[in-house]
Amino acid sequence: MGTGDDHAAALPFRAAAAGMGVNAGLAAVKVAAGLLAGSSAVLADGIDSALDVLVGLAAAVGIAVAARPPDPEHPYGHRRAEAVATALLGLLVLGAGLALLHGTYRQLTAPPLGVPGTVAAVAAGLSLVAKLALARHHLVLGHSLGSPALVAAGLNYRADALVSGGALAGAVGARVGLPWLDPLAASGISLVVLRTGWTLGRQAVDEFMDRSADPRTVGRLRRLIETVSGVEAVHELRTRASGGRLLVDVKIGVRPDLTVEAGHAVASSVKDELLARVPEALDVMVHVNPQLRETPPRAPAYRPEPEP
Helix, strand or coil, X not given: CCCHHHHHXXXXXXXXXXXXXXXXXXXXXXXXXXXXXXXXXXXXXXXXXXXXXXXXXXXXXXXXXXXXXXXXXXXXXXXXXXXXHHHHHHHHHHHHHXXXXXXXXXXXCCCCCCCCCHXXXXXXXXXXXXXXXXXXXXXXXXXXXXXHHHHHHHHHHHHHHHHHHHXXXXXXXXXXXXXXXXXXXXXXXXXXXXXXXXXXXXXXXXXXXXXXXXXXXXXXXXXXXXXXXXXXXXXXXXXXXXXXXXXXXXXXXXXXCCCHHHHHHHHHHHHHHHHHHCCCEEEEEEEEEECCCCCCCCCCCCCCCCCC
């Protein structure tokens, strides 16, 4: 029989899986309704939901591969599998966004514009309600469990609700005498898709380029290191991303009269402190330097100026 802790640990996974299932169903409904009713906005909204499902699947596959232990061919592990999946997905999303934008541009510049059927507005309204429900569920659960991933998913669903609201406004507006509103809403959704693709691609490139953590995180790491007993100074501190976590390399100064064993103990304390206090830290490499006392600079020798 499972424990309460096991149940709580499984909640984020179940919530994410449920969200992906709802997204897949909504995507199918909206794509079908958009094609049948002739609504480019609802069709674009459906494609956006389908891309959300792909993002979730790619993340799941990347996480599964990244969890594999190191092997002789990959001695540093497989953490960057997530970045590879993110980069490929970013290209796919960018391509879909460009295709949607091109299609809506052609529709706007090639009148007469058609009026979408009622089913398009119904599908968009259904999506709006479902996305708001998903957003509320993920935000409440994420805050109660202290899960940043669930909170981020909830905020994403809230943004998706705005997209569905735009599709609904386009479909309804076209039926009340504003036929250009539907392709215009589709153009706005295309820009949202392009922004998603750009964000995914930028995240992957940042990891491939070993981008450092933000200055606030680096400052927090430095302050924690400086509080460890035996650390006289922090000579150099570098960080880089790896699969959503941080690798930390630090050079510390210790008293020059310490034994090798004592210096190693200080380095181990630094590593243990960072891994215990910084959840995003994946691994810490500590290099020990002797902290030599700086001698004051010599005063220049006195040289009398020659007499004129």
